[in-house]
Amino acid sequence: MxxxxxxxxxxxxxxxxxxxxxVSQAPGPSTAELLGTDNETWWRVWTHDSDRYTLGLARLEEILPAKARIANPAVTAGQIQEALISRPARFRHALINxxxxxxxxxxxxxxxxxxxxxxxxxxxxxxxxxxxxxxxxxxxxxxxxxxxxxxxxxxxxxxxxxxxxxxxxxxxxxxxxxxxxxxxxxxxxxxxxxxxxxxxxxxxxxxxxxxxxxxxxxxxxxxxxxxxxxxxxxxx
CATH class of the missing domain: 3.40.50.1000 (HAD superfamily/HAD-like)
Incomplete structure (x- = not known):
């Protein structure tokens, strides 16, 4: 003990x-949904080789588009832009609530x-x-x-x-x-x-x-x- x-x-x-x-029930579609992929695929792609992002060496605007195209090669620029706007807002919701x-x-x-x-x-x-x-x-x-x-x-x-x-x-x-x-x-x-x-x-x-x-x-x-x-x- x-x-x-x-x-x-x-x-x-x-x-x-x-x-x-x-748990906070962040409003709106998930990033995976916005990018036209499933949550499991997006989580696997997002968390793979994420050191540059979490070490502060690369910004979301650099990392997310590249990973989005891996998760869904058919993703559009509009979908990526929507995810770039939505993601920080959903994290803010979790931190506030x-x-x-x-x-x-x-x-x-x-x-x-x-x-x-x-x-x-x-x-x-x-x-x-x-x-x-x-x-x-x-x-x-x-x-x-x-x-x-x-x-x-x-x-x-x-x-x-x-x-x-x-x-x-x-x-x-x-x-x-x-x-x-x-x-x-x-x-x-x-x-x-x-x-x-x-x-x-x-x-x-x-x-x-x-x-x-x-x-x-x-x-x-x-x-x-x-x-x-x-x-x-x-x-x-």
Whole structure:
């Protein structure tokens, strides 16, 4: 069993951990639909060789058209332009419309004196609305891959986040959905990885079984994690 008494901070992944297009029910057609392909094909093409985008070396306007033509060779310029407009708006919706349970759980962790950090692989357009998000004021430190030139699972990005919190990695939990081999990177950096399943249960429940063995333990929600780290005092 993981010793939680030494934990002084919780670092979170962002997408599919705290927010997602699916759970927030972002309005309008998906990018795949706009580009005339299916979600599985688009996800495979979009996530393949995405380092330049998530490291901040290429903008959405460069990456999306090229990947759109791979996913659907018959895609039109009009479809691509519509996707370029729609995608940032849908991500903004997800960042603004955060589940109340998530915000309450983060608030409980902060109230208990824990530091809260963020480590996310992302393109600049995906997090352009971060300052507007109700999540933003709840975090003591944020690390966006596109701004730092580092991405998970590179152990350096985890250590950077710990440094910004003024803590050693061993005092930190890293909580995520397990994508991008992020749990391996967290362990290599000295953190304890935790699987959170709220968004996976909605968007990709089949991924839970493969992610769980890589984590120290599993929780369903941020509030469930808060229950473990800051339980209510026992009645007298």
């Amino acid at each position: 993981t010793d939680l008494s030494r934990i002084r901070a919780v670092l979170f992944d962002l997408f599919h951990t705290l927010v997602s297009l699916q 955060v589940e109340p349970e998530t915000l309450a759980g983060l608030g409980r962790l902060r109230a208990a004196g824990l530091k809260i950090g963020l480590i996310t692989n992302c393109g600049a357009d995906e997090v352009s609305a971060w300052p507007e998000s109700p999540l933003a004021p709840l975090f003591h430190a944020t690390v966006f891959s596109c701004r730092e030139g580092l991405r998970k699972p590179d152990p350096r990005i985890y250590r950077l986040a710990a440094d910004r919190l003024g803590l050693e990695p061993a005092a930190c939990l890293f909580t995520g959905d397990g994508a991008s081999d992020e749990f391996t990177g967290a362990r290599q950096a000295g953190m304890t990885p935790v699987l959170i399943t709220r968004h996976l249960e909605v968007m990709a429940p089949e991924r839970i079984a493969s992610a769980e063995p890589l984590a120290a333990f599993r929780v369903s929600t941020v509030s469930a994690l808060a229950d473990l780290l800051c339980p209510a005092p026992s009645p007298p």
